[in-house]
Amino acid sequence: MHALIKLWPVAFQTFAIYIFLIIALRVFGRGRLGQLTVIDLVMVLLLGTCVETSMVAFNNHLDAGLVSAGTLLIANRLVSALVLRFEPVRKLVCAEPLILITDGVIVSEHVKRAGLTEAELLQAIRGREKSQLSEVKYAVLETDGQINVVPRDTVVLRSGRKVG
Numbered sequence: 001m002h003a004l005i006k007l008w009p010v011a012f013q014t015f016a017i018y019i020f021l022i023i024a025l026r027v028f029g030r031g032r033l034g035q036l037t038v039i040d041l042v043m044v045l046l047l048g049t050c051v052e053t054s055m056v057a058f059n060n061h062l063d064a065g066l067v068s069a070g071t072l073l074i075a076n077r078l079v080s081a082l083v084l085r086f087e088p089v090r091k092l093v094c095a096e097p098l099i100l101i102t103d104g105v106i107v108s109e110h111v112k113r114a115g116l117t118e119a120e121l122l123q124a125i126r127g128r129e130k131s132q133l134s135e136v137k138y139a140v141l142e143t144d145g146q147i148n149v150v151p152r153d154t155v156v157l158r159s160g161r162k163v164g
Helices: 002-006 008-028 038-056 061-085 087-093 108-113 118-127
Strands: 098-102 136-141 147-151
Touching: 002 008, 008 038, 008 061, 008 087, 038 061, 061 087, 098 108, 098 118, 108 118, 118 136, 118 147
Parallel strands: none
Antiparallel strands: 098 136, 136 147
């Protein structure tokens, strides 16, 4: 029982690092993670570190590694439940689509917020076979980091949800 109490700081530190990394990657890493969500990436990185610590240390660090990995799995389940249940948590942890071009006009503030350059945005548009901004009704940075381009001649159905 004493050994279990001694491992509580490991669980707390692991949880604190998990929350910090989710927020830091969400703030600094928008659009750069490909198909992984921020939570997925944090889990992969931290679980790898937990296992590495337990495997490399040849003394009693196995307990700390197992507690750390278990804490991450529990924290991941908890954060996922909170994201589904509470809108403020969802907004903090999850990215929302960001409109980069509206009716052929670049929304510079959103492009800067996304950490993109105009050159990168124009390259993405050319990759969608649109050579002129005037051909673009919308360009949207999706939550998975992809830029989707809606041609000007497309009918757009709008939801009541605000983006960007």
